[in-house]
Amino acid sequence: HIEPFEKIFYVRYRLDGALYKSMSLPLQIKNAIISRIKIMANLNIAERRVPQDGRIKLKLGKTKSIDFRVSVLPTLWGESIVMRILNPESLMLDFKKLGFSEDTLKKFNKAIERPQGMIVITGPTGSGKTNTLYSAINKLNDPSVKILTAEDPVEFNFAGINQVLVRNEVGMTYAAALKAFLRQDPEIILVGETRDMETAEICIKAAMTGHLVFTTLHTNDTPSTIGRLIDIGIPSYLVSAAVNLILAQRLLRRICTNCKEPVATLDKEELIEIGFPENEIASLQGKIMHGKGCPKCNGTGYKGRVGVYEVMEITEAVQKAIVSHVPEDHLRKIAIKEGMITLRMDALNKVREGISTIEQVIENTVMAKEALPAYLLNPDELTFENGDLIIKEGNTDKNFYQLLQGQLIISKNEKVISEITQPGEYFGEMSALTNEPRSATVRAKGKSIVKVFPGEKLKETIENYPDISLRIIHSLIRRINETDRRLTQ
Ligand SMILES: [Zn+2]
Numbered sequence: 001h002i003e004p005f006e007k008i009f010y011v012r013y014r015l016d017g018a019l020y021k022s023m024s025l026p027l028q029i030k031n032a033i034i035s036r037i038k039i040m041a042n043l044n045i046a047e048r049r050v051p052q053d054g055r056i057k058l059k060l061g062k063t064k065s066i067d068f069r070v071s072v073l074p075t076l077w078g079e080s081i082v083m084r085i086l087n088p089e090s091l092m093l094d095f096k097k098l099g100f101s102e103d104t105l106k107k108f109n110k111a112i113e114r115p116q117g118m119i120v121i122t123g124p125t126g127s128g129k130t131n132t133l134y135s136a137i138n139k140l141n142d143p144s145v146k147i148l149t150a151e152d153p154v155e156f157n158f159a160g161i162n163q164v165l166v167r168n169e170v171g172m173t174y175a176a177a178l179k180a181f182l183r184q185d186p187e188i189i190l191v192g193e194t195r196d197m198e199t200a201e202i203c204i205k206a207a208m209t210g211h212l213v214f215t216t217l218h219t220n221d222t223p224s225t226i227g228r229l230i231d232i233g234i235p236s237y238l239v240s241a242a243v244n245l246i247l248a249q250r251l252l253r254r255i256c257t258n259c260k261e262p263v264a265t266l267d268k269e270e271l272i273e274i275g276f277p278e279n280e281i282a283s284l285q286g287k288i289m290h291g292k293g294c295p296k297c298n299g300t301g302y303k304g305r306v307g308v309y310e311v312m313e314i315t316e317a318v319q320k321a322i323v324s325h326v327p328e329d330h331l332r333k334i335a336i337k338e339g340m341i342t343l344r345m346d347a348l349n350k351v352r353e354g355i356s357t358i359e360q361v362i363e364n365t366v367m368a369k370e371a372l373p374a375y376l377l378n379p380d381e382l383t384f385e386n387g388d389l390i391i392k393e394g395n396t397d398k399n400f401y402q403l404l405q406g407q408l409i410i411s412k413n414e415k416v417i418s419e420i421t422q423p424g425e426y427f428g429e430m431s432a433l434t435n436e437p438r439s440a441t442v443r444a445k446g447k448s449i450v451k452v453f454p455g456e457k458l459k460e461t462i463e464n465y466p467d468i469s470l471r472i473i474h475s476l477i478r479r480i481n482e483t484d485r486r487l488t489q
Helices: 027-040 102-112 129-140 174-182 197-207 222-232 236-242 268-273 278-284 316-323 328-337 343-352 358-364 429-434 455-464 466-488
Strands: 002-004 009-015 018-025 052-060 064-075 078-086 117-122 147-151 162-165 188-191 212-217 243-255 260-262 289-291 302-313 380-384 389-391 400-412 415-420 441-453
Touching (some): 002 027, 018 027, 027 052, 102 129, 102 302, 117 222, 129 147, 129 188, 129 212, 197 236, 222 243, 222 302, 222 328, 236 243, 243 343, 302 343, 343 358, 389 400, 429 455, 429 466, 441 455, 455 466
Parallel strands (some): 147 162
Antiparallel strands (some): 002 078, 243 302, 389 441, 400 415, 400 441
């Protein structure tokens, strides 16, 4: 980071995620340095008003070279330059060294060895997603499979893999690249990032027609990734059918091995608060470590980083939950029951093993939200045959419902006013909200299954569970629109 300010000219560098000040240079050499870097990166040195991006290939000796990605940003006091080192030797392709536990690695390998399906890797920028993707691709790379990647930027080159640079300005979007890929007869496709409906749709289609598809999303954890795909516009049944596995990840700083020592006094309450079981606390004394700081780690107590991972396998139970649109925390609970280790749980393991610190756990992961109450978690499910009455106009019962499977017809005075066809849609909530008798009749159209929720809990549900409230509102709006459409026909 080479940054000009009014009276100083700074050089800073980022190591393991943290910025360090390296030197202050004399202001007089500012223009010379900036111009030199811009020339090396093939940028226009006469242009100082707009941001520019370039690349420097620096030869070290006869065989070695290192790439720098260069970004130039015009600021108030001159152009600020950030260079990112793309050193292939710093790419770590060994899953064990990346922090994968044996169990996580087994699940991940199982998913990437399947002939088709989608593997989604998720996490914020700088959480090591690219490294994980490259490790997977590197493991699968052999002459008997054709691998195509669409990336922005292409950070590392692999022998035998067709890597395509995405360039939106010339129309080479992720979606455009993907469409072309499908005509190139590949076994494995990597899509750098999925942000829009079109890209997501083609990914899903490819994953269901004999291709293994890798991609990344910017979501916080595995359950919210399912929600994001559905929000983008992919129907839940396709998400559940196409996705093999979702991996969420974060990077924690590693304790410096040179100055590592046990934490002398542990805060028992804090340990319980961050998720250690109460009966384990006594045994943690002497196991929980930190770095006291030494010359090897610049006095920080940390050196290098380690990944923590949350792996959601799309098992049959998880598939069923996705299709019936359960709320995120319910989905998380089901996945945990199926063996998922959450990011927080994996981070706590890194503390147990003395690899990272309590501070890093708190900084980089969150506790899963409180579980749902029983009436939301395990509601009764009722099955109705064609024509069966679910709600009768004029009655004063107050329960509300969610459609799981099938279709329903809403009528008023024997006249059909709307239909409910989307699994996940709520209905019957109006009486509980207004305390008035049922305003319409709901019957099953064909065999239908619905969940029943207690009407007296509706207010509490709306107040405490925003994602359910939103779905109820969406259901209401859709029904109003549908009735409106029928009235104006
Ligand atoms: Zn140290």
